[in-house]
Amino acid sequence: MADKSEKTMKQKIEEFLHQKNYFTDGLSFIEAKTGVNRLYLFAGCVALLSMYLVVGYASGFIVALLGFLYPAYASVKAIESPNKDDDTQWLTYWVVYAVFGIVEFFSDIFLSWFPLYFLFKCIFLGWCMAPFSWNGSEFIYHRFVGPFILKHEKDVDKYLAKGVEVAKDFKNKAEAEAKKVVIEQAMNTNAPAEDKKED
Numbered sequence: 001m002a003d004k005s006e007k008t009m010k011q012k013i014e015e016f017l018h019q020k021n022y023f024t025d026g027l028s029f030i031e032a033k034t035g036v037n038r039l040y041l042f043a044g045c046v047a048l049l050s051m052y053l054v055v056g057y058a059s060g061f062i063v064a065l066l067g068f069l070y071p072a073y074a075s076v077k078a079i080e081s082p083n084k085d086d087d088t089q090w091l092t093y094w095v096v097y098a099v100f101g102i103v104e105f106f107s108d109i110f111l112s113w114f115p116l117y118f119l120f121k122c123i124f125l126g127w128c129m130a131p132f133s134w135n136g137s138e139f140i141y142h143r144f145v146g147p148f149i150l151k152h153e154k155d156v157d158k159y160l161a162k163g164v165e166v167a168k169d170f171k172n173k174a175e176a177e178a179k180k181v182v183i184e185q186a187m188n189t190n191a192p193a194e195d196k197k198e199d
Contacts, residue, residue, distance in 0.1 A: 010039075012131050017042055050119055059118035067097065067125040074129070093129055093137040099145055100128075 017024055017038050027038040034041075053059045071093055078086035104111075104121075111117050128136035149156070 009132065013042070014039060016131065049122070053119040053122055054116060060112070063118050063122045063125065066122060067129075071097070071129050089137070092141045095145060096128055096137045096140045097125075099140075100124075 017027060024038070027041050030036070030041055031038045049062075053063065056062075071090060074086075075090040075094070078090050124136065128140070130136070
């Protein structure tokens with residue numbers, strides 16, 4: 001069973017590496033020039049990135065870019081494709097990414113001091129966007145996020161409705177106050193001019 005899932009993973013990676021995009025075009029060019037299989041070139045890139053994330057400069061930016069750039073590209077492709085399964089996959093990723101971003105906001109100040117933090121974060125985000133049915137987004141969403149939201153859905157909807165009402169009320173009061181200030185300003189501007197005419 002394990003061999004079958006490993007074979008499936010390798011097949012998925014091979015399939016990804018033979019898609020038509022700038023990255024795979026670059027791998028194809030290097031493969032043609034060196035004679036090294038693109039799978040090994042990809043593994044080398046992953047190894048270099050892993051080492052850089054441990055000791056390199058601006059690791060946090062690179063991980064954030066990787067966690068956002070490819071998923072954004074894949075999401076646009078999913079929206080434009082007639083298949084809706086990929087839409088669900090990337091919506092699930094973005095929900096988990098948002099939850100992870102909130103959790104990380106509070107824990108980042110402590111975790112970022114660990115030397116392998118950005119490497120593990122990159123591995124985690126890679127697992128979440130992996131093109132497999134058992135990827136991290138599916139696991140986290142179905143195990144934690146989905147059940148939590150469904151359990152509290154009515155309360156959240158009630159508070160959101162209250163928030164919308166408060167925002168509308170604030171907007172109406174702000175508009176009324178702005179009109180009042182504009183009218184007072186216009187009256188004060190015209191009043192001295194009329195006084196001068198009388199003199």
